[in-house]
Amino acid sequence: MVCALGLSGLLMAAGAAWAAPPPFEQKMSLLERFLKQSATSEQVGREGSEALRASLEKTRALRDEARKLYDAGETAMAMQRIDQAIQQAARLSQSNAGPDKRSWNQQVRFEGLMAGVAAFADAYQRNLSALAAEPNRGQGSVPPPISPAEIVQRVEQAQALAGKGDLEAANTLLTDVQNQLVSALRGMLNHKTLVHELKFATPEHEYRYELERFSGLETVLNMALSRATIDENGRRFIQEQMEKSRTLHQEAERSAAGGKFQEAIGTLEKANEYLSRVMNMAGMGFP
Amino acid sequence: MKRLFPITPALLCLLGGLSIAVVEAAAPADPPAKTEAAPAASAAQVNTFNRLMTPKSDRNQPPPLDGIHDPEGPGTKTLQAPRDAFSALPKSSGGNYVNWVQALKDKAINPRYDRLNPKEEPMIMELDIVREVKGFMPDVVYPHDRHTQWLDCSNCHPDIFVPQKGANTISMAQILMGQKCGVCHGKVAFPVSECRLCHSKKKDQALLKK
Numbered sequence: 001m002v003c004a005l006g007l008s009g010l011l012m013a014a015g016a017a018w019a020a021p022p023p024f025e026q027k028m029s030l031l032e033r034f035l036k037q038s039a040t041s042e043q044v045g046r047e048g049s050e051a052l053r054a055s056l057e058k059t060r061a062l063r064d065e066a067r068k069l070y071d072a073g074e075t076a077m078a079m080q081r082i083d084q085a086i087q088q089a090a091r092l093s094q095s096n097a098g099p100d101k102r103s104w105n106q107q108v109r110f111e112g113l114m115a116g117v118a119a120f121a122d123a124y125q126r127n128l129s130a131l132a133a134e135p136n137r138g139q140g141s142v143p144p145p146i147s148p149a150e151i152v153q154r155v156e157q158a159q160a161l162a163g164k165g166d167l168e169a170a171n172t173l174l175t176d177v178q179n180q181l182v183s184a185l186r187g188m189l190n191h192k193t194l195v196h197e198l199k200f201a202t203p204e205h206e207y208r209y210e211l212e213r214f215s216g217l218e219t220v221l222n223m224a225l226s227r228a229t230i231d232e233n234g235r236r237f238i239q240e241q242m243e244k245s246r247t248l249h250q251e252a253e254r255s256a257a258g259g260k261f262q263e264a265i266g267t268l269e270k271a272n273e274y275l276s277r278v279m280n281m282a283g284m285g286f287p
Numbered sequence: 288m289k290r291l292f293p294i295t296p297a298l299l300c301l302l303g304g305l306s307i308a309v310v311e312a313a314a315p316a317d318p319p320a321k322t323e324a325a326p327a328a329s330a331a332q333v334n335t336f337n338r339l340m341t342p343k344s345d346r347n348q349p350p351p352l353d354g355i356h357d358p359e360g361p362g363t364k365t366l367q368a369p370r371d372a373f374s375a376l377p378k379s380s381g382g383n384y385v386n387w388v389q390a391l392k393d394k395a396i397n398p399r400y401d402r403l404n405p406k407e408e409p410m411i412m413e414l415d416i417v418r419e420v421k422g423f424m425p426d427v428v429y430p431h432d433r434h435t436q437w438l439d440c441s442n443c444h445p446d447i448f449v450p451q452k453g454a455n456t457i458s459m460a461q462i463l464m465g466q467k468c469g470v471c472h473g474k475v476a477f478p479v480s481e482c483r484l485c486h487s488k489k490k491d492q493a494l495l496k497k
Contacts, residue, residue: 112446120444123451183410186412192415193415193416194452198420213459216461216464219464220464269422
């Protein structure tokens, strides 16, 4: 099918993709595809050695565990588990040196290239507009010409090739497109400094930022505590400090619920300071 | 060091129907020989991934003891111990105590950019991204040049970072948990303890007082 979609369509598609399914589900679907549809898993299940079969079983077990953790809200651990499962799957297809190994690698590469091209095309478009808006465009910084129509055409061509099963040719084509985009971006951005200012639209946004810090720091600390070798006294002290920070956190939540965000921010900042100090105690190298 | 990282996002963009699915996968082209951490040990990963934050006396152990290489592997014992290998390199105060940026600059090391092609040269990009930080902590400067000397764009984009300034949320907790910058820093690059290497842009004192 010939697709009459302009670069902006491709870019919109790329943009939409970032907001698309959570990473866990994305990984899960790739893994499921391997487990349910790949020649490797079929072949191993049918005639694989004992070790290979055990490896396949382990992949399935890791997947199940990942799903359970994810459903229980343990997202970070679920992500770790699914990564382990995917690594196990990749190793399996490596050790099963059949044609499937090649296609698995090519397929992963194809998908990676598609994502890369979409992301860089987006950055390219954005920077082109920014450059056009600059009052005195630097003479030396004219980007090498690369036509958006050509990007779209070549991406379509690569997809057609992939559709016919010629992933290798598709990947060669996409690598070339990606290289062109990267060199265009280098031409536009080299020797620049871009500043991302930390600005909060409303006090509530700032409060959310501190809240995220709080829960992040608490998670890290709990992980560190469950494992670090800290003596009884140290442990008690750390727990006291964490207790204080939790009290402050609750106080902040009350202020925020009453709409007093400025007050809530101040309280939460104090809580975060406690936690940062405790990080040091737990040997996390925070000054 | 090209494609150092196994994580590859996959975008299946069916332009015809415009239905989009993104699949993110970790599928190493060359899976490491090492056995992965047992799931049971995972409740407390912080110090595991921040392996460079182990006590000084325990760092840079010989390969059979480093917890990275397979102690049973036939090749492990033939590898040069890092303490010998690193002795001639410029020093740093953390991690594995080598200033790798300096080592590369001084040509004390000459890493191959591509594992298979000795002639391949890196495509270096000199773009700094400054990320402002609240309060007194100096702002973070992310330097593309010192990364692209070793790494391919695809090691980070778009899987770890969307290539758009400020589009990614990054926090110290995430970094400590091995995400974002922490995918590498604390594992294969200098660890979180070296605050000033990342937080390198001092704030304008006059502005701070306001």
